[in-house]
Amino acid sequence: MTTPERLAIYCGPMDGNSTARIAVRLANGFVAAGTPTDLLTTGIAHLAAESLDPAVTRVELGRQRVGLPLVRLVLYLRRHRPTAILTHRIRENGLTQRAVRLSGLPIPVFATVHGPLSFKLAHLEAARRRKRTAQVERWYRRNRALIAISEETAADLRTLLGTSVPIETIPNPIVTSDLEERAAGPVGHPWFADPSGPVLVFAGRFVREKDLTTLLRAVALVRAKQDCRLLMIGEGPLRADLEAERARLGLADQVAMPGFMTNPYPYLRAADLVVLSSVWDALPTVLIEAMALGTPVVSTDCGAGPREILDHGRLGPLVAPGDAHALAAAIAATLAAPPDPRRLREGAARYDAARNAERYRRLLLSLDPA
Incomplete structure (x- = not known):
């Protein structure tokens, strides 16, 4: 029996920042196109100015620093078996890939990169910079693909990671129909x-x-x-x-x-x-x-x-x-x-939200590019 297509977006904290808004808009776009979607969050439930489509299933993984997210994410993957999972931050991407490995399931992981990584890493405090750089080196090449929000971001990723992982450029879904x-x-x-x-x-x-x-x-x-x-x-x-x-x-x-x-x-x-x-x-x-x-x-x-x-x-x-x-x-x-x-x-x-969400959806489902 074939498992129906289902997508997951690991947003992390729903703290009202731009990454959280983008995650909500993508989830809304996926369900509007008929693809069941789970929005995975940690700790904070503030959606700010965004309205989450009732068809999107929100899954709370627990507070990031308590250690619950990894265990709950493994259990989620084994129970729901999404077709693919999209991440938005360095920390969540590494945690997701660890969870996929522990689950024993061949679920592809994708990561959106919200701006040139080299600049972001260079402006972190030294200890945190070393930690995040190590996470990028260890996990980002293992993604099925990286999604850059701009051509500059894509060029920066190629400089950092070479050709070891496919890189797609898709503008953020900003301009919503409402x-x-x-x-x-x-x-x-x-x-x-x-x-x-x-x-x-x-x-x-x-x-x-x-x-x-x-x-x-x-x-x-x-x-x-x-x-x-x-x-x-x-x-x-x-x-x-x-x-x-x-x-x-x-x-x-x-x-x-x-x-x-x-x-x-x-x-x-x-x-x-x-x-x-x-x-x-x-x-x-x-x-x-x-x-x-x-x-x-x-x-x-x-x-x-x-x-x-x-x-x-x-x-x-x-x-x-x-x-x-x-x-x-x-x-x-x-x-x-x-x-x-x-x-x-x-x-x-x-930056039309519906069009760019559709480009994401087709990439995650390995369909022909929209």
Whole structure:
């Protein structure tokens, strides 16, 4: 008797970050195409702004540091025997391959790589870098295939691993069919009903790689010549530092930090401009989502991801990371002459969630490429 096709996605923590959102969108796409799918998670059940299709079966493997995931994953594999399993992080990939080996089943394992691995490894603390590098060397060549989110990521993987494992490039599934519907929700902040000046929006975590200090300084420079305000949607460990910098720059009334929002899309659509100030970002979804809603974007040239998204500056300015003056000039220029929204939407189309989820599904099931 032939076992029906079934796919598994090992997401890890459902902590609201971009990897978790991508995992949910892939799972939703797989079941929409008629393939039963299990979403394997560890510890945290927060789905953030994503809605998991009821047809997706969520399997909790237990807290990562307790040691339960390996045992539960082996039991899961023996009971459900998925056709293939997809992972998203270095740690989960190694654990999955160990579980497959212990299960005694020939289940192929795939791994999505969310940005150049060499850069990620180089910026880890020394002990953690050695551990993660060893895990990559040991396990990544054993995957059936690696899925790179961009051509730069694929090139980096070939440099690291050679030709020992097939590498496919599939853009992330970002633009969902319900994006416009979610963006039609209410905008609760009073600035959007006040015509006194443009509103800039940042959406993301308050962490060092986002370099939000440079963003605040750029806004102060823009405000020296014209009125504007900045809404910073998100949360993170640097909130206190950013609040102090906001006060130092005299921006207490012009920069708002309302915290995490489960649905930021009405704000992305209502914004006059969405800004990314990162020192490094693999494939920032906020740029793609803003463009899909027709909103102008400005970004630092912080990796091949933003460069690819903005077509090397054709769809929005790219400026050097850490340069507040250059960022301020790009903000002012884009506010003065915003691009055609239709062109932005066309640029975001390559990240269509349904199409790219289908490409994943066919690869995992070893079907002809879609």
